[in-house]
Amino acid sequence: MTEDSDLFADRVRRSLEAVADATEVRDDWGDIERRVAAVDPGPRSGRSRTRLGVAAAAVFVVVVVGAAALVWHGWVDELAVVGDGSSRAPAVESSPVRLWISAERAPAGSSVELVAVLVDDEGVDATFGLEASIDRWDGGAWVPHRRLVMCLPESRCTAVPHGLGDPMGVDDIGLSAAPGQPGPAQRFSTEGLDVGWYRVAQRSNEGVVAAGRFEVADDASPTAPLEPVDRPGLSVSPVLVSPVVGAVRLEPLVSPDADGNLTAEDIEAAVEGLSETATIERWDGRRWVATAEVELAPDEWPSARTAQLPELQDGAYRLVRTRASEEHAGNFWVTDEVNPAAADRATEPTHGSAVESGFVTAGPNGVVLTGSDGDLVEVTSEPAAVAYAVGTEFVVWIAADSSNGWVPMRASGPVMLWNGSESAALQTGDGVQFSQLLDAGIVGGRPTAVVAEVRGSSPFDTIETLVAIDLATQERTIVVERPAWESTHVEARILSDGDVLGLVQESVTLVLNRWTQGEQEPTWSREVGIDTRLSVAVRDEQASVIHVSWDSADGLIITVDHVDLGTGAPGTTTSVTPGADPSGTVAVCGDWLTDSTLVCSGSEGPPLLINLDGSVTPLDAPDGVVLTLAR
Amino acid sequence: MDAGAMSRHGESGAGALSGHARAVGLAELYDSHHVRMVRLARLLVRSDAEAQELVQDAYVRVHQRWDVIEDPAAYLRQTVVNGCRSHLRRRDLERERRPLAAVPTGIPEIDETWAALARLSPRRRAALVLRFYEDLTMAEVAELLDCREATARSLVHRGLRQLREVLES
Numbered sequence: 085m086t087e088d089s090d091l092f093a094d095r096v097r098r099s100l101e102a103v104a105d106a107t108e109v110r111d112d113w114g115d116i117e118r119r120v121a122a123v124d125p126g127p128r129s130g131r132s133r134t135r136l137g138v139a140a141a142a143v144f145v146v147v148v149v150g151a152a153a154l155v156w157h158g159w160v161d162e163l164a165v166v167g168d169g170s171s172r173a174p175a176v177e178s179s180p181v182r183l184w185i186s187a188e189r190a191p192a193g194s195s196v197e198l199v200a201v202l203v204d205d206e207g208v209d210a211t212f213g214l215e216a217s218i219d220r221w222d223g224g225a226w227v228p229h230r231r232l233v234m235c236l237p238e239s240r241c242t243a244v245p246h247g248l249g250d251p252m253g254v255d256d257i258g259l260s261a262a263p264g265q266p267g268p269a270q271r272f273s274t275e276g277l278d279v280g281w282y283r284v285a286q287r288s289n290e291g292v293v294a295a296g297r298f299e300v301a302d303d304a305s306p307t308a309p310l311e312p313v314d315r316p317g318l319s320v321s322p323v324l325v326s327p328v329v330g331a332v333r334l335e336p337l338v339s340p341d342a343d344g345n346l347t348a349e350d351i352e353a354a355v356e357g358l359s360e361t362a363t364i365e366r367w368d369g370r371r372w373v374a375t376a377e378v379e380l381a382p383d384e385w386p387s388a389r390t391a392q393l394p395e396l397q398d399g400a401y402r403l404v405r406t407r408a409s410e411e412h413a414g415n416f417w418v419t420d421e422v423n424p425a426a427a428d429r430a431t432e433p434t435h436g437s438a439v440e441s442g443f444v445t446a447g448p449n450g451v452v453l454t455g456s457d458g459d460l461v462e463v464t465s466e467p468a469a470v471a472y473a474v475g476t477e478f479v480v481w482i483a484a485d486s487s488n489g490w491v492p493m494r495a496s497g498p499v500m501l502w503n504g505s506e507s508a509a510l511q512t513g514d515g516v517q518f519s520q521l522l523d524a525g526i527v528g529g530r531p532t533a534v535v536a537e538v539r540g541s542s543p544f545d546t547i548e549t550l551v552a553i554d555l556a557t558q559e560r561t562i563v564v565e566r567p568a569w570e571s572t573h574v575e576a577r578i579l580s581d582g583d584v585l586g587l588v589q590e591s592v593t594l595v596l597n598r599w600t601q602g603e604q605e606p607t608w609s610r611e612v613g614i615d616t617r618l619s620v621a622v623r624d625e626q627a628s629v630i631h632v633s634w635d636s637a638d639g640l641i642i643t644v645d646h647v648d649l650g651t652g653a654p655g656t657t658t659s660v661t662p663g664a665d666p667s668g669t670v671a672v673c674g675d676w677l678t679d680s681t682l683v684c685s686g687s688e689g690p691p692l693l694i695n696l697d698g699s700v701t702p703l704d705a706p707d708g709v710v711l712t713l714a715r
Numbered sequence: 716m717d718a719g720a721m722s723r724h725g726e727s728g729a730g731a732l733s734g735h736a737r738a739v740g741l742a743e744l745y746d747s748h749h750v751r752m753v754r755l756a757r758l759l760v761r762s763d764a765e766a767q768e769l770v771q772d773a774y775v776r777v778h779q780r781w782d783v784i785e786d787p788a789a790y791l792r793q794t795v796v797n798g799c800r801s802h803l804r805r806r807d808l809e810r811e812r813r814p815l816a817a818v819p820t821g822i823p824e825i826d827e828t829w830a831a832l833a834r835l836s837p838r839r840r841a842a843l844v845l846r847f848y849e850d851l852t853m854a855e856v857a858e859l860l861d862c863r864e865a866t867a868r869s870l871v872h873r874g875l876r877q878l879r880e881v882l883e884s
Contacts, residue, residue, distance in 0.1 A: 092879060093847060099828035100848040102820050104754035108763045113745055116774045120741070175852055178872050205869050421865040593801075633836070641836070657863050 089177060173221035173281035176295040181210055183284055183296035184266065184324060186400065186417060189304035195275035197242050197310045199415065200234065200284055201324055202259060202267035202294050203422060210288035212259045214270070215252070218245055221281035229282070234270035237319040240339045242310075243272035259286075266324040266422055269415070271310060274300055308367035308400030311413045314339065316354045318414030320403055324422045327396055327656060334362065334380070334403060334414060335388045355387050358405040358412055362391055365413075367400040380405075420656045443683075444479055445691070446471035447709030451481045451502075455714075463502045472524035473714040474531035477504050478555040482521040499535055501555060511558055513549060515539040522576035522586070524555070525715045531555040534563070534584050536573045548572055550584055550599060564599045564606075575674070577622045579649070583607070585627055587620050594618050596629060598652065608652030612645065623676035625649055630673040630682060642673065642682065642694055662700045675713045685710040737781045744787050745774065752795050758844045759799035761833055769798040792849075796841065796859045803837040831881040835874055842870035843878070 176183075186199040202212060214234045219226035230245035233252050246252055259267050272284075277300050285295040311317040317337040325332060338354045340346035360380050365372040375396070380389035391403065396418045404413040444453045446468035453461040455476045463471070463479045471481035479502040498509040499521045512519055516537040524533040533553045540546035548568035552561045563584050574594070575587040584599045586606075594613050597606035612618065617632040631643040640662050646655030673684035673694065680696040683703075691711035693701040705711055752773065756766035773794040777787055784790040820826055832840055838860065845856045857867035 089875075092875065095824065095828055096832075096843060096875070096878065097847040099825045099832070100758055100844060102822065102825045103829050104758055104848060106820050107754045107757040107766065109750050109753045110767060112749070112767060112771050112774075113742070116741075116745065116771055119771070119775045120738075120778045178868060178875065180872055180876075182868070205865075205872060420863055654861075657866055659862075659866055659869070 089179075093177075173226070173283070173297060173299075176283055176285075176297050177293075179293055179295065180205055181212075181288070181292050181294040182421075183286060183294040184419070184421065185284065185296040185298045187298060187304075187307040189299045189301050190274050190307055191304040192279045192300045192302050195244075195273045196307055197271060197273050198298065198307065199310065199323065199417075200270045200272060200286075200296060202270075202286065203324070204267075210290045210292040210294075212267075212286045212288045212292075212294065214259070216243075216270075216272070216284055216286045218277070219283040219285065220277075221283070226283050230276070232272050232284070234272055234286075236268055236270060237337055240313040240337065241271070242313060243270070244275050245273070245277065266322045268321070269319075269323040271313075305369050308402075308415065310415055311402065316412050318403060318405065318412050320414040320416040322422070323416050325393060325396070325416055325418050326422050327398060327418050327420055331390060331392050332403070332416060333383060333388055333390050334405070335385070336412070337414070351387050355412070357407045359407065360389075361405075362389075363404045363406075364393065364396070365402050365404060366396075367402075372402060375401075378403075442473065442476060442714035443705075443711050444471045444473040444481075444714065445705050445709040445711045446481055446484070447706060448484075449706065449709075451479060453479055453714075464500065464507060468500075470521060470710050470712065472521070472533065472712050474524050474526060474555060475714060478502065478524070478531045480510070480521060480524050480533045480555060482519070499533070501533075501558075503555070510535070510553060511560075513537050513539070513551065513560070516549075520573065522550075522573060522584075523578045525578040525580070527552065527578060527580060527582045531715075532578060532582075534576050534578045536576070538568050538572070540568065550576070550586065552578065552582065552584070552601070561601060563601050564604065566604070575618070575620050577620050577627070579622065579625070585620055585622065585649070587612070587618060587629075596620065596627075596647065596652070598649070610647065610652040610654070612647075619672050619674045621674050621676050621682065622649075623679065628676070632673060632684075642684075644682075644696065658696050660694070660696050660698045662694055662698050672710055677713065683711060683713060737778065740781065740787065741774065741778050744777065744791060748788055748791055752791060755792070755844065755849065756795050756799050758848055759796070759837070759841055760802055765802060766799075769802055770795055773798055793859060796845070800837065800841065800860075827882060828878070831878050834881055835877060839870050839874035839877065842867055843874045846871050 182203045182205060184201040184203050186201075187196075190196040190198060200216070204210070214236070216232040216234055217228060218230035218232060220229035221227075228248055231248060231250070231252060232243045232245055235241040235243045259270075274282075279300050279302060281297065281299050283295050283297050285293055287293050316339075319335045319337050321333050321335070336351050336355045338346060338351050341350075361377055362380055363374050364376040364378060366375045367373075376394050378391045378393065380391050383390050389405075398418050398420065400415065400417050402413045402415050404411050406412075442453075442455050444451060444463075448467050450465040451463040451468045451471045453463055453473055453476060455461070461476075464481070467484040468481040469484035471479055473479045480499065481502075482499050483497055497519050498512075499519045500507055501510050510519070510533070512535075516539045518538045520536040520538070522534045522536055524531070526532065531554070533555055535551050535553060537549045537551055538546060539549075546568040547565060549565045550563040550573065552563055553559070554561075561582075563582075572589055573586045574589050577585045579585060582601055586597050586599055588595045588597055593611055595609055596612045597609045600607055612629045613631060619630040619632070621628045621630060627647040627649050629645045629647060631641075631645070633641045633643070641659065642662065643657065643659040645657050647653070648655055673682045675683040677683050677693060682694045682696075683691065684694050685691045686708070689702065689707050691703045691705050691709065693703060695701075703711065749770070752770045753763075753766050756769045757763055760766055760769065773791055776794050777784070777791050780790065781787065820829075832843065835843070841860060842856055845851045845859055846853070851859070853864050853867050853871070856871070857864040860867060860870070862870075
């Protein structure tokens, strides 16, 4: 970070502390004590007596703390530096471009080879050179220590730290990273670096400083070894891959001869006969362990190949092609610190402005089914809040009250079914007062809708039943039945095994549950937020919770939280700011068109395809309709 | 302070605290953290009164969970941050447009910065507050905001950038 940025961060810090100090803090202990006692009356008397002595002191603290807090805070900072600073350095300064380092800790006592990768988080389009500085943390500040000229994979070398005054030749090569994507691997060693914390920094022509930090320590575990530069290997790009999805390109790395000559024939000879599959090996801290085998696909350059990686956990990996007993390998790393869309784009088909798989729209003017061949069928002209199509044979929708003008329109029921020729209301259970259509899909080869049915005579005995309904036979299967006064389903996705992923509103909290037929308790349950503008989408057995928000600076903000369908555990989170919102106000993003493209609907404009790279494509559909993909 | 609270709690054994000990523990937690937590909440929700209420709610929650939480101070902070986030979202959903916070200090540089902070999205503001007021690491910010570290880093980067743009405009 530049001095200017440091000053600005200090200004923010000072302002926050000053405003915090000006906060009027009253002694609330009495109220807290009463509230706690109301919930847990047992220990009341003891706690009251205990507090009598300290309450007055607390008031005193509140009165004087405005003046004392800065002094006290300063003491804490100072103590932290003296007691802790020599062993642990602070995080590097924030910058639009990061320098990712392949290991946070490297063993002392030997030269360890590491990789540094520029990652442009904000698309500032800065161009960096190969020169880098290494600063050492002296317990209170970063102090210039060494200099480097980074080595790129094609250079077949490892950069060694030089003294500050040593002459260095620097090739005039510009490095850059596309927005959200990693740059090339830059190889360097820790040769000559004693135990301590180090900051590696590169400065761009535009003045952007990208920095990363690592520690040299006696007790550090062995880092993943980089492939030797003195024998043929592979360059894997991108060298940083998202755990979610990744397509990589493998290019041969061949060293020139003693005279510096390298011909296309040399490269072809080096790769001839190499396997058309590659083994993915993960570094387990001591050795490489094979984790998967992938097929290689041809590349436009005959000597290169591409590979689609499976889902991998974070860590250091290498891809290995073989020829007899010979190995050609290249390192890469899996990290959630890169945008999954970056790798995804390489293999994603182009969809243009239309959805090719068939879809259905619901809105004030009814429900229209668009088949994969583009044929349109008007299912109904009555207002509908949302509709789902299973193939082109069944469409299920819920009638809507269009008076509020909001999308999705307020569902008023009933739930309707079109079977290709005629429409009728879906049968409901006995005593049902209201049905909410949540989703439709294919379960065990059967077209199935999932509906929440609510019945009861008073708010306190209301029961909500999640029902799976076979759209061909109208056979009903209860998934779960539960009191509705404490929570209601606002959205759901039916999974191919019949389980239902249900988003439940509990007071102001939204909870995602996985329900299995006949089980009263969810398989797993996870609080996912309190926005009412939350959607759930499932693709390829991967669930996502999509948060839609808006702020005056960025406009539309879409945040995608992936959720493990098996456990409910949170996965990667991706946030995009498409900026302009041509739909008016995006309200629903309930389907994935591809691994990185959401289908969203808004209140005023047309439905949109929103890619995780931030691009937005309006769809050829009426304004203000809710569009869902055919199941 | 945090470490002390943790060890004191740990010495008693998980789940073994009596109601009296729980009450004493909560009182100590109040003494050591109340001012700081109200200030943190104030920075997040921009209202003294709402901050006070939210922190009060947080103590009640901490008390309810006292026997099972490992680090009451950390849990308190997490609860305060969560409460503030929930509160802000509710407020947003109610379409309540709040005026910029009143000039709090009378020092132009500080008040201008605070006014600019108030224009950030709640999430960005929270990231900046946690990073620069609470002096947390990016990993800790990410944990409190329930996001990935890279996302937290991005929130801070963009928050600072937006802040600077607002101040320079």
